[in-house]
Amino acid sequence: MPELPEAERARQQIERVLGREIVAVDDRDTYVCRPHAPGEIAAVLVGRRLTKAHRRGKFLWVETDDGGPDLGLHLGMAGRIAVDEEESPNRWDRFALEFAGGGRMALRDKRRLGRAVIEPDFSHVGPDAAEVGRDVFRERVGRGSAPLKARLLDQGVIAGVGNLLADETLWRAKLNPKVAAGELSVEELDRLRRELRAATRDAIRNGGVHTGRFMPSREKGGSCPRDGAPLARDTVGGRTTYWCPTCQPG
DNA sequence: AGCATTGTTTCACA
DNA sequence: TTGTGAAACAATGC
Numbered sequence: 492m493p494e495l496p497e498a499e500r501a502r503q504q505i506e507r508v509l510g511r512e513i514v515a516v517d518d519r520d521t522y523v524c525r526p527h528a529p530g531e532i533a534a535v536l537v538g539r540r541l542t543k544a545h546r547r548g549k550f551l552w553v554e555t556d557d558g559g560p561d562l563g564l565h566l567g568m569a570g571r572i573a574v575d576e577e578e579s580p581n582r583w584d585r586f587a588l589e590f591a592g593g594g595r596m597a598l599r600d601k602r603r604l605g606r607a608v609i610e611p612d613f614s615h616v617g618p619d620a621a622e623v624g625r626d627v628f629r630e631r632v633g634r635g636s637a638p639l640k641a642r643l644l645d646q647g648v649i650a651g652v653g654n655l656l657a658d659e660t661l662w663r664a665k666l667n668p669k670v671a672a673g674e675l676s677v678e679e680l681d682r683l684r685r686e687l688r689a690a691t692r693d694a695i696r697n698g699g700v701h702t703g704r705f706m707p708s709r710e711k712g713g714s715c716p717r718d719g720a721p722l723a724r725d726t727v728g729g730r731t732t733y734w735c736p737t738c739q740p741g
Numbered sequence: 742a743g744c745a746t747t748g749t750t751t752c753a754c755a
Numbered sequence: 756t757t758g759t760g761a762a763a764c765a766a767t768g769c
Binding site: 522569600602635636 | 760
């Protein structure tokens with residue numbers, strides 16, 4: 492599920508619990524909470540309140556009051572933020588905060604690749620894919636011999652693009668995922684950025700990356716929503732990739 | 742049974 | 756040293 496649009500939704504969920512006093516923390520999952528030992532996160536959060544929720548790409552972090560440490564969260568491959576839900580606690584809650592008055596916020600993640608950590612380090616994370624300016628986008632994305640899609644997926648280049656959003660964006664921009672990123676013209680880079688922003692905005696508004704226009708066709712036997720051509724399928728940047736060979740020519 | 746998976750990190754290699 | 760690509764990680768679903 493989680494790419495930039497889902498992470499933004501998660502950030503908005505976190506905002507619902509700002510200001511509440513934390514009375515308990517479940518940080519027993521030593522994989523999700525690595526490198527922290529059980530109880531370590533609890534020790535610094537109990538008694539505090541979350542004050543502000545931030546996001547850069549798919550990375551989330553929350554400030555705490557009185558100069559307390561930031562709490563970093565990542566949804567991994569299948570996580571989401573569950574706030575004050577009925578079925579809580581849930582067997583797939585990998586990390587959770589309990590608040591005074593009975594409320595609860597959990598990182599609910601079947602795959603267990605999500606992450607909860609104190610004082611997260613984002614020094615190797617690029618600018619947010621939906622916020623990055625034109626000139627910075629040109630400079631960061633439009634270089635290298637790696638396939639364009641691999642460049643988009645590199646969170647150190649720009650942050651927030653996942654496998655589905657990459658396919659959706661490249662289809663909208665009519666660019667081939669396999670072309671070397673450094674070969675793009677300035678016009679193509681600007682078009683790519685424009686479609687990335689539009690695809691991201693649409694996904695946030697409509698409820699997730701799976702609501703993209705290209706997504707229903709993105710399966711074996713699928714055809715292009717624009718011209719009906721059978722889609723091509725291959726592994727690009729280490730991920731399964733679909734594209735239209737007609738309107739996204741190499 | 743075997744394979745794929747909306748993500749990130751680590752490691753090997755050029 | 757830098758850039759690129761594959762494998763590992765965990766667990767579920769088809």
